[in-house]
Amino acid sequence: MTFTSFGFLLFFPLAVLFYNVVPQKFRLWYLLTVSYAFYAIMQPVYLVLLAGVTGLTYFFARWIAKTEDEPKRNGIMVCGIVCVLLPLFFFKYYNFVNEQISALIGIEQLMPRMKWMLPVGISFYTFMAIGYLVDVNNEVVAVEKNIGTVGLFLSFFPIVLSGPIERAGNMFPQFKELKSSTAEDIAAGAKLMIWGYFLKLCVADRLGIYVDAVFGNVVHHNGTTLLFASLLHSVRAYADFAGYSVLAMGVARCMGIRIIENFHRPFFATSMSEFWRRWHISLIKWITDYIYTPLTFAVRKWKIWGVVVSIMLAFFVSGFWHGAAWTFIVWGLIQGIYLSIEALTRKSRMKFESKFKLAGKWWYTMLCCCIVFALFSFSQIFGHCESLSEAGLVIRKIFTSRGSLFTDAYSMVYGFGFMALLFVVDFLEEFFSGRVKLLNNKHIVVRWATYVAMIMIVLMFGVLDGGSFIYFQF
Amino acid sequence: MIILLALVVIADKAVGLAFVTLKDYGLKVNPEYKSLKTSYVVEKMDADVLIVGSSRAEHHYIPDIISDSLGVSVYNCGQRGGRFLYQNCVINMVLDRYTPKKILWDFLPGCMIVSGDNEKEYRCVRYLSPYYGKNKWTTEFINSEDKMSAVKMRCQMFAFNSRLPSYLAPFVRKGATTQNGYVPLPSEGYEYPVLNSDYMDDSKYEPDLKKFELFASTIERCKREGVELLLIASPRYSYSSRAYMCAVSDLRKMAAEYGYEIYDYADLYLDDPTRFKDSGHMNHKGAMAFTEMVIEKHLRSER
Numbered sequence: 001m002t003f004t005s006f007g008f009l010l011f012f013p014l015a016v017l018f019y020n021v022v023p024q025k026f027r028l029w030y031l032l033t034v035s036y037a038f039y040a041i042m043q044p045v046y047l048v049l050l051a052g053v054t055g056l057t058y059f060f061a062r063w064i065a066k067t068e069d070e071p072k073r074n075g076i077m078v079c080g081i082v083c084v085l086l087p088l089f090f091f092k093y094y095n096f097v098n099e100q101i102s103a104l105i106g107i108e109q110l111m112p113r114m115k116w117m118l119p120v121g122i123s124f125y126t127f128m129a130i131g132y133l134v135d136v137n138n139e140v141v142a143v144e145k146n147i148g149t150v151g152l153f154l155s156f157f158p159i160v161l162s163g164p165i166e167r168a169g170n171m172f173p174q175f176k177e178l179k180s181s182t183a184e185d186i187a188a189g190a191k192l193m194i195w196g197y198f199l200k201l202c203v204a205d206r207l208g209i210y211v212d213a214v215f216g217n218v219v220h221h222n223g224t225t226l227l228f229a230s231l232l233h234s235v236r237a238y239a240d241f242a243g244y245s246v247l248a249m250g251v252a253r254c255m256g257i258r259i260i261e262n263f264h265r266p267f268f269a270t271s272m273s274e275f276w277r278r279w280h281i282s283l284i285k286w287i288t289d290y291i292y293t294p295l296t297f298a299v300r301k302w303k304i305w306g307v308v309v310s311i312m313l314a315f316f317v318s319g320f321w322h323g324a325a326w327t328f329i330v331w332g333l334i335q336g337i338y339l340s341i342e343a344l345t346r347k348s349r350m351k352f353e354s355k356f357k358l359a360g361k362w363w364y365t366m367l368c369c370c371i372v373f374a375l376f377s378f379s380q381i382f383g384h385c386e387s388l389s390e391a392g393l394v395i396r397k398i399f400t401s402r403g404s405l406f407t408d409a410y411s412m413v414y415g416f417g418f419m420a421l422l423f424v425v426d427f428l429e430e431f432f433s434g435r436v437k438l439l440n441n442k443h444i445v446v447r448w449a450t451y452v453a454m455i456m457i458v459l460m461f462g463v464l465d466g467g468s469f470i471y472f473q474f
Numbered sequence: 475m476i477i478l479l480a481l482v483v484i485a486d487k488a489v490g491l492a493f494v495t496l497k498d499y500g501l502k503v504n505p506e507y508k509s510l511k512t513s514y515v516v517e518k519m520d521a522d523v524l525i526v527g528s529s530r531a532e533h534h535y536i537p538d539i540i541s542d543s544l545g546v547s548v549y550n551c552g553q554r555g556g557r558f559l560y561q562n563c564v565i566n567m568v569l570d571r572y573t574p575k576k577i578l579w580d581f582l583p584g585c586m587i588v589s590g591d592n593e594k595e596y597r598c599v600r601y602l603s604p605y606y607g608k609n610k611w612t613t614e615f616i617n618s619e620d621k622m623s624a625v626k627m628r629c630q631m632f633a634f635n636s637r638l639p640s641y642l643a644p645f646v647r648k649g650a651t652t653q654n655g656y657v658p659l660p661s662e663g664y665e666y667p668v669l670n671s672d673y674m675d676d677s678k679y680e681p682d683l684k685k686f687e688l689f690a691s692t693i694e695r696c697k698r699e700g701v702e703l704l705l706i707a708s709p710r711y712s713y714s715s716r717a718y719m720c721a722v723s724d725l726r727k728m729a730a731e732y733g734y735e736i737y738d739y740a741d742l743y744l745d746d747p748t749r750f751k752d753s754g755h756m757n758h759k760g761a762m763a764f765t766e767m768v769i770e771k772h773l774r775s776e777r
């Protein structure tokens with residue numbers, strides 16, 4: 001059951017209704033039950049795994065909190081992280097590592113291949129568990145003695161499948177309160193959900209019809225079409241993942257729970273480093289706090305080269321987190337290269353911009369946005385292709401194989417129209433924030449007309465016959 | 475919230491009414507526009523000979539050639555994306571309205587096998603939305619999509635999802651956009667398909683019994699109502715799998731019980747890729763040759 005399935009439209013209002021009916025002291029256990037039921041509808045077998053990771057996380061966090069001696073605490077933390085990482089390794093990375101080692105030593109298969117399905121959400125809740133253990137060790141958050149709270153943190157149904165990667169510091173205080181939903185919560189949540197459905201069903205899935213048709217048949221498409229599809233894929237990825245994240249925010253908000261914003265108009269970033277402060281914010285913050293920052297501190301003597309090494313390692317982890325394949329690793333490393341170049345050239349770029357007074361000039365801002373978009377779209381070729389050779393073929397064809405553009409009238413008319421709407425809304429929010437309001441307009445007629453119009457757009461033009469979120473596979 | 479819901483419901487009903495009105499008016503001003511093909515076939519078309527099938531039928535049979543050769547009216551009802559369940563529904567809806575002399579059913583034996591891509595059967599389901607609840611064949615077909623279809627179809631905006639351009643197009647572009655339902659594919663200007671030299675047949679055969687039952691019911695109806703039925707699997711540019719051959723064999727046995735034969739021409743033109751636009755569809759050159767062959771072998775002699 002995903003957010004865009006019909007079943008969810010029946011499940012969710014009932015979940016919110018009973019949340020408000022259940023006495024406050026029982027709400028934690030109610031939400032935990034609902035979250036586990038939600039997960040069980042998807043993959044009942046892997047509930048055991050989720051519960052197991054929850055148990056391990058709870059146990060190790062309490063052990064860390066009880067231990068005074070710092071080296072011992074660190075050791076327990078590392079132990080806990082390894083235990084929590086083990087299921088992720090076996091389900092997601094075992095086959096890949098097995099194949100690479102086998103290829104390296106020149107044998108067919110070192111260990112037997114695992115054929116188990118990847119547990120949904122494992123990458124997300126594993127990272128959340130690790131974050132909690134580190135935060136307890138660093139005394140950023142107090143250890144939670146109620147296992148139900150820890151259980152809900154890792155299984156909370158709006159975020160368990162595809163994030164955002166939340167922090168204990170944000171969620172635990174809210175789980176302790178669990179107040180009834182206010183009218184403002186329901187309204188705000190519903191507005192977020194309408195926007196999320198628009199992003200996912202009208203933009204992402206529409207563009208996805210074209211993009212998947214092209215990338216599903218790379219051999220038969222020319223470079224012009226592949227270039228076009230690559231650019232569209234970046235927008236599709238944004239709308240898909242941002243749509244899901246906004247839906248998650250909306251669902252949680254309907255119960256008065258606020259979760260982190262995961263996308264902040266990334267295509268208006270004027271540098272790759274700014275882009276990565278706007279794209280998949282929860283993952284990058286996690287990597288920054290738990291990998292990049294400790295690493296840069298450890299190698300601070302290497303100065304700028306320490307920063308470069310930290311960036312490359314951080315994005316190697318990011319790429320590998322996305323998938324057990326060389327394409328994802330290369331994707332991550334490309335991001336690392338972009339940011340390393342920016343780090344190394346930061347002073348000279350600032351001098352250049354200052355010399356020609358470029359900062360704030362609209363055409364320079366637009367140019368930078370276009371460059372960032374192009375760089376990201378290039379890296380996304382690796383993120384989308386099945387193999388490095390396929391990615392290589394796409395890139396080669398883009399530069400060598402001209403031809404007429406493959407078109408699909410309906411996908412393009414709808415997709416372009418709604419993509420334009422998305423960009424207009426993002427543009428207005430970015431540069432004229434608060435000045436043009438439709439969903440939040442002070443006039444009730446405008447607000448309600450917008451609600452009805454958005455619902456009509458989603459129902460009449462959204463791709464309603466199924467389609468999973470790209471990040472679902474994580 | 476209740477008022478908002480009421481507004482949405484009112485808008486929904488208005489949308490449903492608007493679409494049906496658009497469809498009715500479109501059939502008056504431009505009945506043979508391609509996007510209204512399904513509605514034209516089930517409501518207005520009254521040709522002596524129907525060609526029913528998917529996009530393969532749409533691109534493989536030239537009604538004008540058949541009409542000129544035999545002196546009967548012919549219409550190609552082939553619909554892109556319309557697989558067995560859609561075809562079965564349309565045939566029965568047409569038979570409810572009138573009795574054509576002959577139906578040439580461009581059959582897809584591969585559709586009668588249990589596979590993981592059953593959702594492809596419902597690609598054309600929205601073409602039949604105006605008839606949901608009013609026609610039993612349509613209602614049964616749409617309800618078979620999933621358990622919640624009956625609930626979803628109450629929402630008119632869902633029922634007519636993504637159909638607005640199709641319903642507006644007949645007013646924007648005048649004139650028939652098909653040749654009595656036939657849509658020719660260009661014969662040159664592209665790379666012809668290539669047979670897969672590494673083809674390995676690992677297909678498993680499991681007949682879809684529900685579809686077999688529906689097929690039997692429809693051909694039995696044709697027999698009862700005196701409709702001549704010609705069942706043909708038209709050419710494609712790919713190898714036939716073991717599962718496909720088993721499906722043809724079982725379907726042949728079933729058709730034979732009612733006195734019908736299935737003519738499998740899937741491998742007819744494997745030696746000539748220039749007759750194909752892609753592995754599944756013949757181009758105009760191939761359609762001309764194939765139509766002539768069907769006339770000579772099956773239509774002229776039966777007449």
